[in-house]
Amino acid sequence: MAFSIKTRQEEIERLKNEKLDLLVIGGGITGAGVALQASAAKMKTGLIDMQDFGGGTSSRSTRLVHGGIRYLKTFDVQVVSDTVKERAVIQHIAPHMTQPDPMILPIYDEPGTTFTMFSVKVAMDLYDHLAGIEGDSPLIKYANYMMDKEETLKREPQLNSENLQGAGVYLDYQNNDSRLVVENVKKAHDLGCLAVSRLKCIRILHNDQMQANGVRVHDNLTGEEFEIHADVIINTSGPWSDLVRQEDKEVYKKPRLRPTKGVHLVVDQSRLTVPQPTYFGSGTADGRMIFTIPREGKTYFGTTDTDFTGDYAHPTVEQSDVDYLLNIINKKYPAAHLTIDDIEASWAGVRPLIEVEVEGNEAADAATGASVSDSTSAPSAVSRGSSLTEAEDGLITLAGGKLTDYRIMANGAMKKIQQKLHDKFSKNFTLQDSAEIKVAGGDFDSDHAEEELARIAKDGVAAGLASEDATEIANLFGSQAEQIYEYAQKIKPADGLSLGETAALDYSLNEEMTLTPVDYLLRRTYHILFKSDTLSQVKDGVVKHMSDYYGWDKALKEQYINDLDHEIAESRLEGLKSKNK
Numbered sequence: 231m232a233f234s235i236k237t238r239q240e241e242i243e244r245l246k247n248e249k250l251d252l253l254v255i256g257g258g259i260t261g262a263g264v265a266l267q268a269s270a271a272k273m274k275t276g277l278i279d280m281q282d283f284g285g286g287t288s289s290r291s292t293r294l295v296h297g298g299i300r301y302l303k304t305f306d307v308q309v310v311s312d313t314v315k316e317r318a319v320i321q322h323i324a325p326h327m328t329q330p331d332p333m334i335l336p337i338y339d340e341p342g343t344t345f346t347m348f349s350v351k352v353a354m355d356l357y358d359h360l361a362g363i364e365g366d367s368p369l370i371k372y373a374n375y376m377m378d379k380e381e382t383l384k385r386e387p388q389l390n391s392e393n394l395q396g397a398g399v400y401l402d403y404q405n406n407d408s409r410l411v412v413e414n415v416k417k418a419h420d421l422g423c424l425a426v427s428r429l430k431c432i433r434i435l436h437n438d439q440m441q442a443n444g445v446r447v448h449d450n451l452t453g454e455e456f457e458i459h460a461d462v463i464i465n466t467s468g469p470w471s472d473l474v475r476q477e478d479k480e481v482y483k484k485p486r487l488r489p490t491k492g493v494h495l496v497v498d499q500s501r502l503t504v505p506q507p508t509y510f511g512s513g514t515a516d517g518r519m520i521f522t523i524p525r526e527g528k529t530y531f532g533t534t535d536t537d538f539t540g541d542y543a544h545p546t547v548e549q550s551d552v553d554y555l556l557n558i559i560n561k562k563y564p565a566a567h568l569t570i571d572d573i574e575a576s577w578a579g580v581r582p583l584i585e586v587e588v589e590g591n592e593a594a595d596a597a598t599g600a601s602v603s604d605s606t607s608a609p610s611a612v613s614r615g616s617s618l619t620e621a622e623d624g625l626i627t628l629a630g631g632k633l634t635d636y637r638i639m640a641n642g643a644m645k646k647i648q649q650k651l652h653d654k655f656s657k658n659f660t661l662q663d664s665a666e667i668k669v670a671g672g673d674f675d676s677d678h679a680e681e682e683l684a685r686i687a688k689d690g691v692a693a694g695l696a697s698e699d700a701t702e703i704a705n706l707f708g709s710q711a712e713q714i715y716e717y718a719q720k721i722k723p724a725d726g727l728s729l730g731e732t733a734a735l736d737y738s739l740n741e742e743m744t745l746t747p748v749d750y751l752l753r754r755t756y757h758i759l760f761k762s763d764t765l766s767q768v769k770d771g772v773v774k775h776m777s778d779y780y781g782w783d784k785a786l787k788e789q790y791i792n793d794l795d796h797e798i799a800e801s802r803l804e805g806l807k808s809k810n811k
């Protein structure tokens with residue numbers, strides 16, 4: 231279904247002229263999940279985002295669908311209980327992006343360690359129990375187990391053997407966060423949602439009874455401003471949630487979030503080889519745990535967790551973040567000797583953590599249990615739960631949480647919306663179980679995902695695509711690859727691109743609201759983050775093909791090229807590297 235610059239203008243006209251049942255402000259995973267459930271219930275729904283869909287935190291995560299085993303240490307049991315069950319659900323509805331990827335958790339005898347050999351076994355048993363991985367569970371082959379020191383070093387020989395006690399191994403899942411967002415948005419759009427990116431909410435509007443009944447928006451592409459009206463408005467703007475609440479001047483009281491920054495660094499697998507995702511204590515007694523994860527022939531590791539007061543749209547990697555992570559990684563993998571020059575890509579994201587002040591906080595109906603913390607807690611001790619609140623004027627805010635529990639957060643929001651619209655809801659709308667709604671691209675047997683994706687890739691080769699292109703397209707687009715193969719039958723390769731690359735780009739421009747080269751190379755595909763060695767081969771071809779498609783004039787094309795070059799230079803830490811010379 232077309233979802234492009236052409237449909238954007240049509241849908242803006244509808245947003246201007248048609249009153250919605252629900253407007254969702256913020257198209258990260260939280261807003262996308264709400265928009266999908268509302269549209270599935272047949273609500274006339276609008277979803278706006280001031281950036282690209284997924285442009286915020288939801289494209290800057292550790293790219294895991296995971297239960298957060300470390301949260302058991304901070305007694306965030308509700309978060310773990312929700313998220314650990316959600317992993318298999320998301321694998322079912324988004325099987326091309328979410329795949330089982332068992333984690334090794336090495337245990338060291340070091341100060342401030344999060345787990346010991348005893349406590350990690352207790353945690354993993356609880357983790358498996360909460361996820362139902364026991365008895366005749368179809369996932370029983372992933373049941374957790376322990377390894378002694380020798381077995382651990384046999385599995386992962388690069389690990390530092392000093393003070394190593396052994397390791398736990400338990401199930402978690404890999405994920406493609408930005409595509410999980412866009413596939414949810416596309417599904418919501420297929421279900422009737424009016425979804426428009428680059429539209430910024432700049433004001434909450436009210437009726438005579440001082441109830442929120444609309445927003446004023448600024449079109450970041452055209453500069454136009456206009457109003458959108460809706461019965462219910464929900465603020466799902468992640469780290470910006472307090473800023474959007476401040477646009478509700480009449481009722482805004484105080485901030486609720488404690489945003490913290492998390493950084494990941496990417497090196498080639500030849501510089502740091504890990505057999506599977508590994509998760510270990512930082513060894514610096516700060517309560518942090520660090521992931522090292524193999525992906526697309528690279529290894530990425532993170533994250534930091536530091537209070538952040540900068541521009542949420544542009545969190546940057548600082549020297550202190552690089553030093554912190556390299557210091558830990560070089561200690562845990564003593565033969566690696568990584569330096570900043572080994573870093574091929576990086577990204578920084580801002581956690582929308584809920585800081586629930588101990589005294590006098592507004593009643594928060596916690597969708598997944600944001601427990602109490604205050605500004606004296608270390609960032610990693612702050613709850614990863616979410617909160618669902620309603621202001622006096624009816625503006626709903628859904629914030630915090632994890633990407634993994636986005637469906638549960640949306641379920642909570644839908645129940646509140648159902649209560650608010652009571653009669654109208656019961657007459658016109660029917661809640662659907664989103665655990666049974668495949669996201670776009672997920673229409674294949676999730677119980678045999680690997681075989682199915684191999685079959686889809688084979689179809690691509692039969693359609694004339696190079697095998698490597700067909701495999702990449704199958705893994706990124708899932709069942710939508712068949713549409714891309716149809717594109718390939720009707721086109722010629724664009725300058726500087728293969729047939730597969732051209733067809734995938736055309737599909738993304740026509741059906742994924744891909745408006746800029748950064749949208750495509752950073753979020754719809756892995757080029758900037760995990761394919762930096764071949765990025766230069768496709769970059770110019772992508773820009774030229776998009777410029778032809780959109781008819782950019784010279785100035786606009788130059789602006790997009792500058793934006794892209796800046797994004798790549800930042801990802802590669804070129805600024806920090808030159809200072810280190």
Ligand SMILES: Cc1cc2nc3c(=O)[nH]c(=O)nc-3n(C[C@H](O)[C@H](O)[C@H](O)COP(=O)(O)OP(=O)(O)OC[C@H]3O[C@@H](n4cnc5c(N)ncnc54)[C@H](O)[C@@H]3O)c2cc1C
Pocket residue numbers: 255256257258259260261278279280281282283284285286287288289290291292293294295296429430431432466467468469470474490491492493533578579580581582629630631632633634635
């Ligand atoms: C370093 C790091 C690692 C993480 N790793 C994981 C992980 O592996 N697994 C996991 O489950 N969770 C992980 N998380 C948590 C997860 O990423 C977040 O909980 C989730 O992405 C938040 O999504 P969101 O939709 O609430 O916010 P966002 O994704 O930030 O979306 C909010 C959107 O609102 C838009 N917006 C803001 N203001 C306005 C406005 N005025 N008008 C219109 N639009 C607006 C923004 O452009 C943005 O796109 C991680 C987080 C971080 C920072």
Ligand SMILES: O=P(O)(O)OC[C@H](O)CO
Pocket residue numbers: 292294298492521532533535581610614
């Ligand atoms: O919020 P943390 O500290 O668990 O960090 C995010 C992880 O890297 C993945 O969820």
